[in-house]
Amino acid sequence: MASIAISASLQKACSSHHVAKKQHAQTKPAYSLGTKQAIDAVTIDVEGQKGFKIDEKDQPSPQINNSEGLEDKSANKLEIESSARKFSDERWKNGTWDLNMFVRNGRMDWDSVTVAEAKRRKYLEMYPETCSNQEPVQFRSSIVPCWAWFMRTYLPEAELLNGRAAMIGFFSAYVVDGLTGMDLIGQTGNFICKTALFMTVIGIVLLRKTRDFDNLRKLADEVTYYDKQWQASWKDETASSSDKTGNS
Amino acid sequence: MSSIAFKPFHGLRRSSAVPTPTSTTTTLYKPAVKFHVSAAKTSPKLSNRNLRVAIIGGGPAGGSAAETLAKAGIETFLIERKLDNCKPCGGAIPLCMVGEFDLPLDIIDRRVTKMKMISPSNIAVDIGQTLKPHEYIGMVRREVLDAYLRDRAKENGANVINGLFLKMDMPKHWDEPYVLHYTEYDGKKGAMGAKATLEVDAVIGADGANSRVAKAINAGDYDYAIAFQERIKIPDDKMVYYENLAEMYVGDDVSPDFYGWVFPKCDHVAVGTGTVTHKNDIKKFQLATRNRAKDKILGGKIIRVEAHPIPEHPRPRRLSGRVALVGDAAGYVTKCSGEGIYFAAKSGRMCAEAIVEGSQNGKKMVDEGDLRKYLEKWDKKYWPTYKVLDVLQKVFYRSNPAREAFVEMCADEYVQKMTFDSYLYKTVAPGNPLEDLKLAVNTIGSLVRANALRKEMEKLNV
Numbered sequence: 001m002a003s004i005a006i007s008a009s010l011q012k013a014c015s016s017h018h019v020a021k022k023q024h025a026q027t028k029p030a031y032s033l034g035t036k037q038a039i040d041a042v043t044i045d046v047e048g049q050k051g052f053k054i055d056e057k058d059q060p061s062p063q064i065n066n067s068e069g070l071e072d073k074s075a076n077k078l079e080i081e082s083s084a085r086k087f088s089d090e091r092w093k094n095g096t097w098d099l100n101m102f103v104r105n106g107r108m109d110w111d112s113v114t115v116a117e118a119k120r121r122k123y124l125e126m127y128p129e130t131c132s133n134q135e136p137v138q139f140r141s142s143i144v145p146c147w148a149w150f151m152r153t154y155l156p157e158a159e160l161l162n163g164r165a166a167m168i169g170f171f172s173a174y175v176v177d178g179l180t181g182m183d184l185i186g187q188t189g190n191f192i193c194k195t196a197l198f199m200t201v202i203g204i205v206l207l208r209k210t211r212d213f214d215n216l217r218k219l220a221d222e223v224t225y226y227d228k229q230w231q232a233s234w235k236d237e238t239a240s241s242s243d244k245t246g247n248s
Numbered sequence: 249m250s251s252i253a254f255k256p257f258h259g260l261r262r263s264s265a266v267p268t269p270t271s272t273t274t275t276l277y278k279p280a281v282k283f284h285v286s287a288a289k290t291s292p293k294l295s296n297r298n299l300r301v302a303i304i305g306g307g308p309a310g311g312s313a314a315e316t317l318a319k320a321g322i323e324t325f326l327i328e329r330k331l332d333n334c335k336p337c338g339g340a341i342p343l344c345m346v347g348e349f350d351l352p353l354d355i356i357d358r359r360v361t362k363m364k365m366i367s368p369s370n371i372a373v374d375i376g377q378t379l380k381p382h383e384y385i386g387m388v389r390r391e392v393l394d395a396y397l398r399d400r401a402k403e404n405g406a407n408v409i410n411g412l413f414l415k416m417d418m419p420k421h422w423d424e425p426y427v428l429h430y431t432e433y434d435g436k437k438g439a440m441g442a443k444a445t446l447e448v449d450a451v452i453g454a455d456g457a458n459s460r461v462a463k464a465i466n467a468g469d470y471d472y473a474i475a476f477q478e479r480i481k482i483p484d485d486k487m488v489y490y491e492n493l494a495e496m497y498v499g500d501d502v503s504p505d506f507y508g509w510v511f512p513k514c515d516h517v518a519v520g521t522g523t524v525t526h527k528n529d530i531k532k533f534q535l536a537t538r539n540r541a542k543d544k545i546l547g548g549k550i551i552r553v554e555a556h557p558i559p560e561h562p563r564p565r566r567l568s569g570r571v572a573l574v575g576d577a578a579g580y581v582t583k584c585s586g587e588g589i590y591f592a593a594k595s596g597r598m599c600a601e602a603i604v605e606g607s608q609n610g611k612k613m614v615d616e617g618d619l620r621k622y623l624e625k626w627d628k629k630y631w632p633t634y635k636v637l638d639v640l641q642k643v644f645y646r647s648n649p650a651r652e653a654f655v656e657m658c659a660d661e662y663v664q665k666m667t668f669d670s671y672l673y674k675t676v677a678p679g680n681p682l683e684d685l686k687l688a689v690n691t692i693g694s695l696v697r698a699n700a701l702r703k704e705m706e707k708l709n710v
Contacts, residue, residue, distance in 0.1 A: 118704030232564035
């Protein structure tokens, strides 16, 4: 077992992960086809990869069908596999996005850079590629300015939260005025009202859904879990003789 | 802020959680007689002999403990079951270990001065530009290192016994010795070995992740990771690339909670990966790691396949009576990097030093309080290191966007400097506060970008 020569499978010129695994499958029937392995290992994030759409040249569905027909192992099928499996896009050159191709109407279109990079990452997550020294990835996401990130992803959510805060604020001002007679100007001067306002804002930001509450509680547990494991030795000590000096 | 949905990390765990510390104390074996505790000053002097200490396990922890004890004049017995054991291990030691343990430079096969971190989308970042010319990570062969430390202990007066520890009889009264039962392999007696017993006053359990000493004192269990590694002999021209470079691959395909690695050894590379939560899929992860490194290990031949457990946190009970656990047996492996050799050796030494001090060079009997001083010292010195690495693991290994952010951040020079300083010298050094602030801002920026990309990715697949 220790001297399984993988040179035969590795020396295939094309870097098709899929083909190599098929070789293995002949010697070790336990391994399933390559695509299945890649997908199983990534089950955490990816759902329904069959519906994945890339509007560039590659199409994933013919690839998955191709895998079934790999029994023939004809040379051109191999080439189709390798070129189809590797990520390619006309705007992806030399390991980075060619920003000149993203200019629309004379202005830089950062949104499409973001979408293109997301597509690339998605593709690589589903079909992991080998990292080669000949074509290193040079792209860094910090090239996209921060305002572009906020505008695209966080703005709708910010709008939602601000709206909620405004509605709650108005409603509570009304209720407090009704109950205590303090008008809006008086409320803003009162310390209790200001604290309540602060806590409401924090609450809206952190607790968007009931699910978030559980998540936060689990997070708190998780943060202190490791500490508890370390302190276990000392818990034992305080249970025994009193002469010893307790520790933390 | 809540848009960055924090999926709890141990939600990923399939197995049940470690029992809470309070429950273990009630279910553990309670000694029939409470140990009489008194300060070392009032411990009885040993009238006609020196203190006897047995160390089970002859790895780095056992070897360094044996050396320290033997140098102080204590009668030391080191019991090791396989003197030529070629252990599966990453084999990386920090620079400070060479100095602190006076290791000769020829046991270091390779000096790694460059590392490459590769993200799930194959963004590769080189780290190591901030290293000074004399700084490196040493790669050693475990059989060479372990043998050296053991031989040095023998030279200082320790008795090295080739035997397999079976069980231990607890003393019924506080001044009775521990009786160890072991099988001695002596060549003359043949392969089966002969049963033997040994009476000692204190025991150090340095017998690794599946420690029998830990079982004997009901130390409790820990979560552990499985590290799976293949040693691959690659062609010489490809080996040049790995001359002093090690690689770390992160990604869900490679490991859901750890990393895959390619470490150069003496004349081959070790390609491996590890996981805590998805142990059954380890072979898949290994294939994925090999796939990611395929170009660079093309034409290689697998010469050895090995696997071993890595403890994730210390056992609930590291000390009982005059028996202490050190090294992997105690669970002293850091998170995030999975480093254990240095901490094993250091804990062995610290425990031995505590025994030497408590017994005043072997003239007096030790008691549990003296051994507890070793725990105190250890926790105080290395707790920050462990905690920081735990936080790093929890934040940056939890999902692919987090890993992308992690690799991006490693490109920063300040991060590299802090990382290497703390790794090579084992101190959590406080950096420049202004740089720390910039680092915090950059971290948040990276996480924000990575999560924004993840949202885009989710939108692509409804």
